[in-house]
Amino acid sequence: MSYGLLEGKKGIIFGALNNQSIAWKVAERCHEEGAEFILSNAPIGLRMGELNELAEKTGSEIIGADATSVEDLEKLFDAAEEKYGKLDFILHSIGMSVNVRKGRHYTDMNYDWTAKGWDISAGSFHKILQTVWKKDLMNEWASILALSYIAAQRNFPDYNDMADNKAYLESIARSFGVYFGERKVRVNTISQSPTPTTAGTGVKGFGGFISFAEDMSPLGNATADECADFCVAMFSDLTRKITMQNLYHDGGFSAMGVSQKVIDRYTGEN
Numbered sequence: 384m385s386y387g388l389l390e391g392k393k394g395i396i397f398g399a400l401n402n403q404s405i406a407w408k409v410a411e412r413c414h415e416e417g418a419e420f421i422l423s424n425a426p427i428g429l430r431m432g433e434l435n436e437l438a439e440k441t442g443s444e445i446i447g448a449d450a451t452s453v454e455d456l457e458k459l460f461d462a463a464e465e466k467y468g469k470l471d472f473i474l475h476s477i478g479m480s481v482n483v484r485k486g487r488h489y490t491d492m493n494y495d496w497t498a499k500g501w502d503i504s505a506g507s508f509h510k511i512l513q514t515v516w517k518k519d520l521m522n523e524w525a526s527i528l529a530l531s532y533i534a535a536q537r538n539f540p541d542y543n544d545m546a547d548n549k550a551y552l553e554s555i556a557r558s559f560g561v562y563f564g565e566r567k568v569r570v571n572t573i574s575q576s577p578t579p580t581t582a583g584t585g586v587k588g589f590g591g592f593i594s595f596a597e598d599m600s601p602l603g604n605a606t607a608d609e610c611a612d613f614c615v616a617m618f619s620d621l622t623r624k625i626t627m628q629n630l631y632h633d634g635g636f637s638a639m640g641v642s643q644k645v646i647d648r649y650t651g652e653n
């Protein structure tokens with residue numbers, strides 16, 4: 384169902400790889416709500432992905448950019464300015480840990496990989512914010528979002544250095560949010576339930592993670608489609624005074640100690 388919430392709004396969506404990606408669902412919903420946007424991904428993501436299909440479906444242009452490269456970002460945002468003028472929304476839906484991908488334990492990190500994973504998952508958010516800040520590219524009441532995970536606050540086995548990256552990512556939203564406030568632009572992170580995507584399922588034991596979260600969350604896990612709905616709300620004019628927040632979109636998981644379902648499993652009643 385469309386409410387026309389993003390009629391006339393222009394933006395950039397980073398991180399749609401395939402039709403499982405959260406960014407893919409966000410792009411579909413933003414299109415339904417009347418937004419126009421550029422789709423961006425790293426050159427390797429463009430080769431691996433199915434982005435052309437999404438671009439056709441949403442009438443969008445694809446512009447590749449390695450989000451860790453300020454030079455690539457400058458080119459991308461210059462192209463966006465030429466196409467649209469100022470922007471109304473940006474989604475950062477980018478994450479990768481080389482240590483996780485290569486099975487390197489938290490107590491035995493390869494620090495070159497740690498630095499690379501930080502740059503992709505957190506540093507890139509600062510680079511995007513700083514690039515649009517310097518170019519003064521956001522309209523008043525624009526909205527900038529990045530996707531996070533509760534491992535920034537609580538420990539989860541095998542989330543490894545992604546936990547640290549997410550903590551840093553959330554902190555960037557708070558820190559840069561102050562400056563963007565001067566320009567009436569909001570900056571937030573959404574802390575999403577575990578979601579079966581390429582990045583999600585790359586974490587060891589993901590099946591256990593997602594089932595546990597489902598049993599712990601009074602409303603059940605939030606899906607990628609539901610995350611897209613929330614992103615639309617956050618890009619719309621209905622949420623103008625929300626900024627510098629980490630917003631849990633997790634069916635209540637973050638407020639739970641333990642659920643009856645999980646207790647029953649331990650007492651053998653289920």
Ligand code: NAI
Nearest residue numbers: 398400404405425428450477478530577578580581582583
């Ligand atoms: P995904 O694998 O579909 O998306 C990750 C994207 O990051 C891919 O499109 C990939 O090409 C892109 N990327 C990697 N390196 C890049 C670079 N150097 N420059 C530009 N783009 C680059 O997976 P998903 O799950 O949709 O991930 C999106 C975001 O959601 C990530 O930040 C992830 O940490 C976050 N998230 C995911 C959860 C999950 O369980 N899947 C839960 C909570 C947050």
